[in-house]
Amino acid sequence: MTPTPADVLAPGIDTRLSVREGFTRDETGLRGRVPRGVVRARSTADVVACVRWAAAVGVPVIPVGARTSLEGHLLPLGDEVMLDVSAMSEIIRVDQSDFVAVVQPGVTRRQLSAAVSPYGLHFPVDPGADATLGGMAATNASGTTSVRYGGMRRNVLSLTVVTADGTVHRLGRQVAKTSSGYDLKDLFIGSGGTLGVITELTVRLHPVPDSQGSVRLSFPDVEAAVDAATDLIGTAAPVSRLEFVDAAATSALNGFCGGGLPPSPALFVDVEATSSAALVDVLDGVEAIARDHGLLDGCRAQSAADRTALWDMRHRLFPAIKAAHPGHGFLVTDTAVAYSRIAEAVARAHRVADELGVHVTTAGHIGDGNVHAVVPYSGATFDRARRFSDRMVEHALSVGGTATGEHGIGLAKKRYLADEHGSACVLMAAVKTALDPQNLFNPGKVLDP
Ligand SMILES: Cc1cc2nc3c(=O)[nH]c(=O)nc-3n(C[C@H](O)[C@H](O)[C@H](O)COP(=O)(O)OP(=O)(O)OC[C@H]3O[C@@H](n4cnc5c(N)ncnc54)[C@H](O)[C@@H]3O)c2cc1C
Incomplete structure (x- = not known):
């Protein structure tokens, strides 16, 4: 039998089943199909060769980086070739x-x-x-x-x-x-x-700023922490990181790394200044704002080692949540809302989790109005975790926010796009069709043209 163009292999394609099967699952709990193969590009010319081959034979292509995305962006839905550009690292x-x-x-x-x-x-x-x-x-x-x-x-x-x-x-x-x-x-x-x-x-x-300092601030409740964060933004304090964790998060951190944190909501704050004297003034100002909102406990870090230790604790939150729920998958929402709606969004996350009988931890980039809710799920609770995500997105959209502040739509959040953008989805589909008339690139993700 004469080979069809699609039987002709892409230049350098790796078709080992063990390699291809690695692309069928990710953090979302959704399953993808086994892709046709993996092409590892080392130059723009390699990418051009692969894309020209794919266009000629009608095989779709999914570009691949470090594979850390969280919304099913890389899950193959058909017969795609995974075009891995991670070795283009010059x-x-x-x-x-x-x-x-x-x-x-x-x-x-x-x-x-x-x-x-x-x-x-x-x-x-x-x-x-x-x-x-x-x-x-x-x-x-x-x-x-x-x-x-x-x-x-x-x-x-x-x-x-x-x-x-x-x-x-x-x-x-x-x-x-x-x-x-x-x-x-x-x-x-x-x-x-x-x-x-x-x-x-x-x-x-x-x-790199001349002087940087960090402070962890614990508050009696979520509202106090959110109000303090909003005031920090409002006073134009030179804040370079402003992260929120709820009481469930501080408990998980205490269990995981012996954190010794008060079991209450907290902010982790980084500030920048032009000198170490100015830095002390800035940190004093941050703590004064926190005291206005009922500060329970604070911990200041100015040396590089102390700052690293303080932020290591914040960065160990996801491993801490994972350790507290062994054998579970994790759904992570990333809605973003205006500052005035953050406290309501966090309260709603806890209320909805109670209604659905799932556990939730809320934490994240409060300085961007982008607080994550992390819900552990098992086979039996996966549908409830998805319902939780739907309810969080419904709320964010109803108050003028977005379904995804940073992770992207990918596959997992595709069902929210029309609710967020309405008739603008028609314009997005027209752009996709104009630039990619064959639907060659990552088909089935973000939107259907
Ligand atoms: C523990 C953890 C924490 C995270 N926290 C955050 C966070 O705070 N903020 C945040 O934004 N994200 C976060 N993420 C998600 C993730 O790191 C980001 O989405 C990241 O930008 C994905 O980059 P990547 O190289 O892994 O891309 P991949 O996962 O390989 O690909 C992601 C998407 O980009 C496309 N793509 C990749 N390379 C190219 C290319 N060269 N050309 C065209 N398209 C391409 C892929 O097709 C896919 O659709 C987190 C992930 C983890 C695991």
Whole structure:
């Protein structure tokens, strides 16, 4: 029998079943199909070759970075080829005087920060996991430092992308601002691998501040913690991280790492200053605001070692929750709402969890109005966990918020897109069809054209 074009293998494709099966599941608890194979690109030319082959034979392509995304972005739904760009990990250039770096998409945020630290610079976007910059751009990632530095949209100046016909385009310019033409760079940021493959990024770097300090502040209740956080934003305190944990979270941390935290809601705050004397004033100001809201207990950290210990505790929250619920999967919501709605959203999370009989911990980036609810589930409680997520999204949308502040729509949150965007979904589908008429890139994710 004469082979059809689809039988002709993509250049360098790995078709081992053990490798392909690794893509059928992720943190969502949803299952994907076994993909056709994995292609590992090492250059833009490799990506072009794979995309041209895929377009010619009609096989869809899913771009792959560090595989840390949380919403089923990478689950194959048909016969896709996984186009892994994580080995494209060269830092091409650091322009110290322009505060930019040019990188391949597989460079991770920690790799970049380590490379630019000798210049007194850092790349601030921190989604917790050591994700690739290509994957972070594709999900518009943000994290603990976004309250000060913004997420990927604010920190990516230009992209090189390969589109569905295998053409290489440069989007954006290496300048602090531009008003030129439609902003296609920002269209690709957050597109979840559905519009093309990012093969190069120019990102902003920031000077490492002269002095930084941290403080953990415990409050009698959620409202007090939220009000203190809102006041910190309102007084324009130079806050670079502003994280919330509820009482369930502090209990989990105490159980996991002997934290000795009061079992009550807390804020973890980082501030920046131009000198160590100024830093003391800033920290005094933060604690004064906390006292206005009934501060129960505070712990200040100024040395590098103490700050690391304080933030290590915050970063160990997810392992602590996992340890408290062995054998469970975990659903993590990431709705974002206006500051005035945060306390209501946290209270609602606990009320809905009680109604549905599931456990919940709330914690996250309160400085961005983006508080996560983490719900452990077993086979028997998976549907209830999903209902919990639906109720949280319903609430966020009803008060003008968003279904996803940072993780993206992927597959798991696709059912919320129409409720959030209404008729604008028609425009999104038109964009997808115009850029990817064959529905070649990550089909079935974000929206159906
Ligand atoms: C413990 C933990 C904590 C997390 N906390 C946060 C958080 O605070 N904030 C946050 O934003 N996220 C968070 N995440 C989610 C995750 O780290 C981000 O979504 C991250 O941006 C994904 O990057 P990645 O390299 O792993 O991409 P992948 O998971 O490999 O891919 C993600 C998506 O991007 C697409 N993609 C990947 N590379 C490219 C490319 N080169 N071109 C085009 N499309 C591409 C893929 O097709 C997919 O749709 C967390 C994850 C974990 C495990």
